[in-house]
Amino acid sequence: MKLLYFAWLRQKIGIAEETLDLPPGVETVAALIDWLKTRGPNYAAALDNTKLVRVAVNREYVTYDHRLNAGDEVGLFPPVTGG
């Protein structure tokens, strides 16, 4: 699974992307975020307020109950501010 982080979420975590295996027992976006928060204070700080965390799987917006697959590209980012 490929994870991509953007904007202040990327800055707080400290990396722009990483590749990892879907952890055992993590089947949904919500579970992935909970698991990521256990990986360190940088992750916890970035993902603390999930109201401000948007998720895309394979470049489409998904809700937190979306089920993940091994080869997914998962993007995590704040609400967008383009235009």
Next chain:
Amino acid sequence: MKLLYFAWLRQKIGIAEETLDLPPGVETVAALIDWLKTRGPNYAAALDNTKLVRVAVNREYVTYDHRLNAGDEVGLFPPVTGG
């Protein structure tokens, strides 16, 4: 008084503009149009359907009850179709 005609109103009357003295007894736009219609079949044809005759006095739109003055510039034309 200067009279200006535009678009098909100009074509039907046959002239683009003319200068004349405000005729005795003609005090309003409505009276002017009635008087013009007596000046020949070309005027009558152009001014027959007053639903299609817009009037400007001194380059501002006016209603048919607008009172005329000797030095006015009066424009008569169909509904506009620009843009």
Next chain:
Amino acid sequence: MIRVQREDFDPGVELEAMTRGKTHIGGVTSFTGLVRDMAGGTAITAMTLEHYPGMTEKQLAEIEAEAHRRWPLDAVLIIHRYGELKPGDRIVLVATASSHRDAAFDSCRFMIDWLKTKAPFWKLEATDAGSHWVEAKESDDAAADRWRQS
């Protein structure tokens, strides 16, 4: 700014000039009207725009002033051509600049809607079967009525 002219114009140059140096502007909305090649199923070969010199400029200036009264605008532009045009030619450009997107959109639409019912221009369409004056559309009156204030 108001211009009534025979010559063509370059929307890019005009929009650039409108905002140059005004870095508080957040957005510019523009509408460009073009000569269509068909009208009611008939091919148009040319279109001649007649206007009322003096009154046309006065009416456009009033529309510009009304837009400034209603919205917080940093710049307003109306350019309208007259004379003989061909299908695909530009007829009109209206544009408004504001720090607020909604103001830019609303005011631009207001200006073209009002222009279509108030600015003294008349279109003569030429077809292979002869030429005819374009009739005013009720839909244009309805569009203008949207902006009437009680």
Next chain:
Amino acid sequence: MIRVQREDFDPGVELEAMTRGKTHIGGVTSFTGLVRDMAGGTAITAMTLEHYPGMTEKQLAEIEAEAHRRWPLDAVLIIHRYGELKPGDRIVLVATASSHRDAAFDSCRFMIDWLKTKAPFWKLEATDAGSHWVEAKESDDAAADRWRQS
């Protein structure tokens, strides 16, 4: 047509290319977004736009497709820049062409409203006191909600 690019663009050239040869088009509505020099009373010295390569293009293409589904459009254009910009610089151009004026206006506004809430771009504003990420505005969500279909 969709483009996501670092380079500036010329709205005149883009709008011309969009309509060239399509003489059935009656009108083109465009919105150009510019970098403002102030935000909440603070002077902006630069703005950096980050995006999500691949997803950004995909989301813009979906907005383009949705505009075509909802309105009778002859051409659609979205150009959005990324990278470091200065006050007054162009950020985005959205434009729609139609034979119908209302369709051109509505669809153009729809596209910028949806783009602002769906296209993955993020603005980092630099000021003399440091830099900060722009927060999403509730008014943008409200603007996008106008276009939700039940």
